[in-house]
Amino acid sequence: MESMWLKYTLLVEADIEDLFVAEVLASPYTLGWIEPQIEVLTTENGYDYAENTEGPLVGYLFEPEQDSEEEHVARLKEFLTRWGGQVTLKEVEQVPEENDSWKEEFREVQIGNWWVAPTWTDPAILEKAEHVLWIDPGAAFGTGYHGTTQDVLLFLQELEIAGKKVLDIGAGSGILTLYCALNGAAYPVWAVDINSQSEYQVRVNTANNHLPQEAVQIVIGDVCKNEIANQLLEQADLILVNIGGDENIAMLPVVSERIAPNGMVILSGIVDWNRDAVLSAYEEAGFAAAGERHSDEWVTILMKRNA
Template structure:
């Protein structure tokens, strides 16, 4: 037995089984590393886009500490994945050194306005003068607080009174914006939506990190444009947050229209500068007035208000 070695299992997961696989593995003795995103990032005349690769299964990685022979561990894993009736198969087994905490050095505290975004392992001395801290651990869901779109959304939120506001956060990722709203008096629960099934787990981790009850955030997994998902959203929201991409912001306009309260505020981000006019024009034509905007590198974030 080698105490400092782990086994890394490479699995092929059929797409229709991916959500169920992730949900069960998160509660199993195995450690889920990640599921390979089956997307190809493209640059188009309207900004950044992606093409989804629907050919073949997704690739998933599981880990466990090596406490027995490799053969014994592999036999147990093969027995474990039988429950998916051939939809999950083992491609490769590797012995890898036990991970230490060096990877955590890549994720450090960052100040955004009056708030700090920090992982839970941050040296307390680094936050001695911080008055407001949002504890966010990175995970398989998008959102560490480093990206300009997230920071500009947070800066806009810090200029607003959120007390009693009903908030809908579409593209929540790790839940940074939703949790900021909860901590600043938004009406509970804040509704947090994401297409990534791993987002729910990461949001709940960060809910706990910030000493909040699970009921503070209602996580909805799926595409908000799908009727079965949209019916789970609040009927009307005073504030809607969209940080998903310029073309996606426009595609989500009908959903926004059905769920924003009169006089409600909308924050749009994920927009690139060469797509900005297209996105803003679509919302202005639908009855929204541009109030403010911010720019970080090529990224644009706008605040609009629904005309009464």
């Protein structure tokens, strides 16, 4: 017989989103995602869509159906009273349990002395693992499989991270951010990504690795824009840019402005044919190459800011 779940649609006031997510992750409920409400607009070309940035957010919780729907809803409403009316139940829907076969695509991988693994990994597989970074990819890019991510992690394992202020541009699901947080980087480690889904997934993975939420500061947006760059820390000892060759060059003004004297930068997402352009741009800006790794056509470069 097919297992059924209850899907709860909630309205969440934006100013308590962080608190709500943190408490739900520690609750018996499964958090799906949170997103702005979408409004359908009528235009002369037909229809268009827009985010309602002033109203409450829409959140989705899931729970396996074990009792009557009325009993489940009563318990949920009691759970929601802690937010004093800032989280309300909008809709309840019965849905079939999702097939977990997609999880087979995301398997554990060893990178240097560390393993990157999703939380559903068989514990026996990691029984002898010395270090494990728990990463569920979700809707944000970042599984640990890509050569660029692996090469950055290998460089990080060679560096002294403890006490360093770290800025991770293109954080995705938070692999590099959380590695630094787990290895003693100064709190918070700054995680920046243009994908709004990254924020939720980094929070999930922060909890997966038993780190406090204050271990990471998440910024969503394009750091090439002043309004986003102005939200960042003033100086970082280590900056990670794992996006792409052209993007690495585009980030150079922000990197130059935010890097501390003698700071280190790891540039990745570069391909063989634009390696020289990236390297030349950073050398002209006062950086010197301190190491280089290659995975197929992908290039990762460790650079140091000249004093």
